[in-house]
Amino acid sequence: MDKFVIKGECRLSGEVNISGAKNAAVAIIPAAILSDGVCRIENVPDITDVSSITGILYDMGAKIRTINKSTFEIDSRSIHTHIVSDELARHIRGSYYLMGALLGRFHHAVVTMPGGCDFGVRPIDQHLKGFLALGAKYKLENGMVDVSADQLTGCSIYLDVVSVGATVNIMLAAVRAKGTTVIENAAKEPHIVDLANFLNSMGADVRGAGTDVIKIYGVEHLNGTTYSIIPDQIEAGTYMVAAAATRGDILVKNVIPKHLESISAKLEEMGVEIEEFDDSIRVARNGLLNKCNIKTMPHPGFPTDMHPQIAVLLSIANGTSMINESVWDNRFRYVEELKRMGAQISVDGKIAVIEGIDHLNAAPVRATDLRAGAAMIIAALCAHGVTQIEDIRHIERGYEDLENKLRLLGADIRRIHIPDSESAKVV
Ligand SMILES: CC(=O)N[C@H]1[C@@H](OP(=O)(O)OP(=O)(O)OC[C@H]2O[C@@H](n3ccc(=O)[nH]c3=O)[C@H](O)[C@@H]2O)O[C@H](CO)[C@@H](O)[C@@H]1O
Numbered sequence: 087m088d089k090f091v092i093k094g095e096c097r098l099s100g101e102v103n104i105s106g107a108k109n110a111a112v113a114i115i116p117a118a119i120l121s122d123g124v125c126r127i128e129n130v131p132d133i134t135d136v137s138s139i140t141g142i143l144y145d146m147g148a149k150i151r152t153i154n155k156s157t158f159e160i161d162s163r164s165i166h167t168h169i170v171s172d173e174l175a176r177h178i179r180g181s182y183y184l185m186g187a188l189l190g191r192f193h194h195a196v197v198t199m200p201g202g203c204d205f206g207v208r209p210i211d212q213h214l215k216g217f218l219a220l221g222a223k224y225k226l227e228n229g230m231v232d233v234s235a236d237q238l239t240g241c242s243i244y245l246d247v248v249s250v251g252a253t254v255n256i257m258l259a260a261v262r263a264k265g266t267t268v269i270e271n272a273a274k275e276p277h278i279v280d281l282a283n284f285l286n287s288m289g290a291d292v293r294g295a296g297t298d299v300i301k302i303y304g305v306e307h308l309n310g311t312t313y314s315i316i317p318d319q320i321e322a323g324t325y326m327v328a329a330a331a332t333r334g335d336i337l338v339k340n341v342i343p344k345h346l347e348s349i350s351a352k353l354e355e356m357g358v359e360i361e362e363f364d365d366s367i368r369v370a371r372n373g374l375l376n377k378c379n380i381k382t383m384p385h386p387g388f389p390t391d392m393h394p395q396i397a398v399l400l401s402i403a404n405g406t407s408m409i410n411e412s413v414w415d416n417r418f419r420y421v422e423e424l425k426r427m428g429a430q431i432s433v434d435g436k437i438a439v440i441e442g443i444d445h446l447n448a449a450p451v452r453a454t455d456l457r458a459g460a461a462m463i464i465a466a467l468c469a470h471g472v473t474q475i476e477d478i479r480h481i482e483r484g485y486e487d488l489e490n491k492l493r494l495l496g497a498d499i500r501r502i503h504i505p506d507s508e509s510a511k512v513v
């Protein structure tokens with residue numbers, strides 16, 4: 087039950103190193119189940135979603151060797167079960183990839199329904215549609231998905247909605263299937279391309295990742311490999327917005343600027359200075375922020391996972407802005423928290439209307455989910471006064487070493503440990 091205490095009105099400056107991508111890591115680690123060798127994975131972010139997914143693999147019998155903080159080796163040959171009822175799996179979204187990976191390896195997976203951020207209903211019908219098309223059958227019982235096949239056979243699948251999770255799960259199930267699988271209307275996120283590259287480095291034949299048609303030519307075996315995960319687009323975007331919100335000037339290092347284009351474009355529209363280099367990006371703000379309208383979209387559109395963070399910036403911009411959330415039905419739980427800090431936001435259906443104000447004021451707030459928590463951090467950094475943020479376990483799912491990274495940029499951030507007994511102790 088830790089919380090953050092952040093003194094506002096700071097101006098972030100200096101350099102920050104971006105870690106490996108959460109949403110790539112939680113796909114690539116389960117994908118190692120499909121390998122007949124040892125997978126050495128580098129640039130793995132040190133976040134709780136990763137410790138959960140590696141913990142699940144370990145409990146299933148995988149041998150996991152830590153090389154250093156961001157590199158480990160997974161040997162999945164010793165996995166002895168296709169059943170995942172682990173409590174950890176219910177708390178993260180990435181555990182849904184165990185369905186595709188175990189189905190691909192054992193032709194049978196029994197996996198608890200996944201967790202992750204609460205946006206209302208998060209269906210998996212397109213994942214199941216993909217498994218069925220590959221020749222599997224499934225049943226849903228007692229909160230578990232039981233999916234099995236005598237044989238997996240390549241097929242053509244058109245996704246009714248562009249789904250990251252379904253695209254990944256079908257790739258995982260199809261990579262060792264007999265014949266060719268074609269996914270149409272596939273998701274194009276950077277982590278889809280990263281997973282395809284990882285699978286190909288093990289000897290798979292996946293083509294077209296990054297476009298909306300992905301072809302997977304099934305192979306019998308996958309080898310071990312050494313692979314480095316791409317930088318986290320959303321962690322980078324979060325620091326970019328934090329720089330803008332605090333009138334800061336920071337160099338965001340170890341990024342792929344191409345992945346950040348939709349975020350950079352909106353920041354520039356708001357009057358923020360952006361300078362791109364090969365693998366870093368400088369973000370600086372001096373003047374007032376312009377209002378701006380944003381619609382979240384699948385990649386290469388503006389990422390929904392940057393919605394709450396950019397809402398903080400719009401709430402201190404000049405004029406009235408709108409955010410149209412087109413991916414999730416309910417990604418507005420941050421709004422009530424931000425309103426406690428003085429933000430003027432009203433939500434109508436999937437649209438937030440944000441009236442810019444001069445500044446936010448500190449208040450006790452909660453991280454209602456991962457990116458809502460990131461938004462509270464940004465709000466606290468630029469607000470007048472000292473803000474306390476509770477429920478920071480959500481933030482720890484996806485941001486490595488947040489306190490130290492922010493401190494190095496000049497933030498005044500402390501963690502307070504609250505034991506169950508409620509007696510607070512500052513650490
Ligand atoms: C672990 C991970 O990578 N999580 C990301 C992944 O979540 P996740 O994989 O859950 O998100 P999807 O891309 O699948 O969901 C996109 C949309 O499709 C709908 N849908 C999805 C699947 C399905 O079977 N049926 C269906 O209707 C969803 O309700 C949502 O409206 O992509 C989201 C959209 O970029 C991000 O916000 C999450 O950070």
Ligand SMILES: C=C(OP(=O)(O)O)C(=O)O
Nearest residue numbers: 179180202203391456457
């Ligand atoms: C929604 C997110 O994650 P998850 O799908 O893992 O809950 C996110 O990373 O913003």
